[in-house]
Amino acid sequence: MSRPVSVRVLAVAAALAVCACAGARAKRSETYGARKGLAQELVRRDDWSRAFALVDALYREDPKDPEVLALRGVIYREQKLFKEAEADLAEALSLAPDNAYAHSNLALVFDREGRGSEALEHHRRAAALDKRNAGYVNNLAFSLFAHGKPREAIPVFHEALRIDPTNPRIRNNLGFAYAGTGDFRHAAEQFSMGGGRAEANNNLGYAYQVASNFAQAFDLYVEALRLQPGLARARQNLQEVARRLGRPIPTDLPPEPRPPTEGT
Known part of the structure; x- marks a missing residue:
């Protein structure tokens, strides 16, 4: 007689578990998915205050949604709340270990905190999980470069360019990686493909400035400003190397162009 009782107990337990899961799902309103999509778009636009209001409301509805936790972690990171960002992104990964977005953004938190080995671990995981995402591959390469490994970064940047060959950000990052190895010829080539002539001269000038070749940087900044007098970064850089x-x-x-007056 004991065996049927055990079966009945298990059946009741299973039913309760199903009810509990159904109850957890019922917490989400009918608009939950649409609001999450809007929150994702606001994060893409860097509209942090509106994004946070939406994400915080979504979190109250379902605090175990890894996508919402990852979005809130990104917002915290952009507000320089790194401990809070790390906590949310780590929890997202505990719920969804193969979430490439959470891996990539946790890596960016570690990059900002100078935790290179941890950053690279998560960048590599994100790139492996989503092999066709040029942004994740670029982030891995840039992390290698930023942590003093420009030679290792170069082939990874080329891998990102095979996915997205016209991306100017990747081109310019690759240019800085080449300059980091002392290869200014290839750096100049990549900068020329990553933007207009003035921007390319400014980027190459900055690469020479980082290498303490201030005279070469000076000439490149001057040329950039002759081409585009309103290029504020080049003007600021020129003032710095001129001082040095x-x-x-x-x-x-x-001269620097005057900003337009109101009403014109």
């Missing part, structure tokens, strides 16, 4: 060299800025350099 003790050289005056050329008097015939086109």
Whole structure:
């Protein structure tokens, strides 16, 4: 007689488990999925305040949704709340270990905190999980470069370009990696493919500046500003290297354009 009782107990337990799961799912409103999609779009647009309001409401509905936890972790990271970001992204991965988005964004938290080995581990995991995502591959390459491994980064940047060959961000990152190895010829080639002539000269100038070749950087910044007088980054960089060299800025350099006045 004991065996049927055990069967009945198991059946009741199973029914209760099903009810519990159904109850957990019922917490989500009919608009949950649509609101999550909107939150994802707001994060893509860097609209952090509106994104957080949506994500926080979604979290209250379902605190175990790994996608919502990952989104909130990204928002925390962008507000420099790194401990909170790490906690949310780590919890997302405990719920969904193969979530490439959470791996990639946790890696970016570790990059910002200078935790290179942990960052690279999660960048590699994200790139392995989503092999056709050029952004994840680029992030892995840039992390290698940022942590002092430019030679290792170069083939990974090329891998990212095979996925997205016209991406200017990847081109410019590859240019800086080449410059990091002392190969300024290939750096210049990549910069020229990553933007206009003025931007390319500014990027190459900055690469020379990082290498302490201030005279070469000075000339490139001047050329960038002759091509595009409104390029603020080049003007700021030129002022810095001019100060370091003790050289005056050329008097015939086109002045910085004035911002338009109201009503014009």
